[in-house]
Amino acid sequence: MDESFLLMLSNLLHLHNSIDPTTSLLSTTTTSSPSPTSSSSSSTPTSLLTSSSAAPLLFFTIASVLSFIATSRPKPSPATASTSGGTSSATASAMSVSAFRALATEHIWSLEAPLRDAQWRSLYGLSYPVFTTVVEKLRPHIALSNLSLPSDYAVAMVLSRLSHGFSAQTLASRYSLDPYLVSKITNMVTRLLATKLYPEFIKIPVSRRRLIETTQAFEELTSLPNMCGAIDGSPIKLHKHNLPGNYKCKYGYPSVLLEVVADHKKIFWDVCVKAPGGTDDATHFRDSLLYNRLTSGDIVWDKVINVRGHHVRPYIVGDWCYPLLSFLLTPFSPNGMGTPAQNLFDGMLMKGRSVVVEAIGLLKGRWKILQDLNVGLNHVPQTIVACCVLHNLCQIAREPEPELWKDPDESGAPPRVLDSEKSFYYFGESLRQALADDLHQRLSSR
Known part of the structure; x- marks a missing residue:
């Protein structure tokens, strides 16, 4: 029985005895010789109900109510216990x-x-x-x-x-x-x-000072010039299961798709949550505001370098699930089947991409609600974006990094090139090869 109920019951017993000592509820009917004292202290259900005092009836009324509350109090379910992590009363x-x-x-x-x-x-x-x-x-x-x-x-x-x-x-x-x-x-x-808080803490690096800092940091990491970010997508598991089939991601659970671009400090400078979990990364990216701004020339990065006769503007990198474009470079081959220069480029590109993988791991490790999101579907996007804002605050403040959440490794065929992207694709293909040849020559001559 619940300890708090027992305590209330004990207090009521003492209260009753002080109100009506003639019908003690703690005494029992005796078989010894009756005496004035024993007859007054003995009690039966009948004597209690016929007592001249209202205390017994009052006591049983209150005790019955408390008993009903105690027995009808819902027990914590296993799901609730697991959600709370088995925390103690402390x-x-x-x-x-x-x-x-x-x-x-x-x-x-x-x-x-x-x-x-x-x-x-x-x-x-x-x-x-x-x-x-x-x-x-x-x-x-x-x-x-x-x-x-x-x-x-x-x-x-x-x-x-x-x-x-x-x-x-x-x-x-x-x-x-x-x-x-x-x-x-x-x-x-x-x-x-x-x-x-989003506009203050999630910003595309367009200022020259921040752009130079970002590209230099990526070049120190990868030896590739003018890289300004890495893009990746990650399914955010939803607690609800009665959702349409397009919410089921390739790993088998209902989700929505998160797309982020991160810099060298694992700070997000773009966040997009617009698609159910069954959507592929390329489709989600093409539906994002970032894609529209990049293809329309709305984002102007004031930093252009020349590599083997190619004008190289700042670009982001992603894996082979994303389309190859002039502003988004992807690996030549997912399985190392390219030339030595191409394989070297792929290794360095994936090294740069690792910052966004770690950033997503930190995001899910720090804000555990994203491991099994239990909010209303209408509030899912804002909850995810809010966690991304908080993630950036923690990274800017250099908070200790928690244990990384590990998503399964991705696989899949490269997306097809859309007719509207062909000029971006051909320029990106030429640019990628120039960067690979330049990288191979520089590192081979050391």
Whole structure:
């Protein structure tokens, strides 16, 4: 029986005896000689109901209600237990309002910074300074929503859900809130992160200073000049299973497709979530705003170099699942069947691409909700983008990197070239060969 129910029952017994000592509920009917004392202290169901005092009837009424509540209280299901990670009551109390307030206000400045930040990361996925940055940037927008909860508490609750992957029901029980309110606050905070903070923390590197820094860093890593990013797609598993067939990804589970471009610091400078998980990377890329801006010439990168007579503008790299274009270079061969120069180029290109693979691994490792996304389908894109914004904040602040989440290795045939892409394809093919020959000559002469 629940300990809290037993405690309430014990208190009621003592309360009853103090109210009506003539019908003690703890005594039993005796067989000894009756005496004035024993007859008054003995009780039967009949004597209790016919007692002149209202205390026995009151006691049984209250006890019956408590018994019904105790027996009808839902037991945690295995799914809920697994979602909460088997946390103890101590962990649950650490998620409470009072615990958050105590840690945030009373003890936070008395802790050494490493201990303080480690404790904060274990609860909310990021250090205290980064947490306060998020709160301060969102506070004016949260204030406009007339939310009854303080901004820092609302942000802490949502971050704990994103970093641990808790369901709304699990988090509601820990924060003593209604699950609907938890979902509502989660949707509000993730929407603000995905809209208000996105332009500040997810930016295409068009400024000359940042472009030079990025291309130089990639050249140090790969020996390939003017590389400014790496692109990749990753399915984000959805908790819901009653979805149309086009949501099932090639790994067999329902998902949506995330596409990101990352720089050398594993910071995302473009994010796109527009397709069900069954969509291939090339189709998703062609439907993205980035593709439209690159093909239309809307993005102007002010850094052009000459390689063997080719004007090389900044470009991104991807695997063979993406189309070869003048601004997106892919490997010659997925299985090392090219010339020595081509194989060398492929190895260096994939080395540059590794930054985006690691960035996605960090994203899913740090924000575990993306390992099994349990939000409404309409709120899936904003939740994913919000996690990408938080990922960039952590990378900029040089937060410790968690264990990488490992996606399965990709495979597949190169996509066909569209008629509208042929000029980009032919230029990209020529450019890729020039870069491969130049790379082979430079490294061979060392």
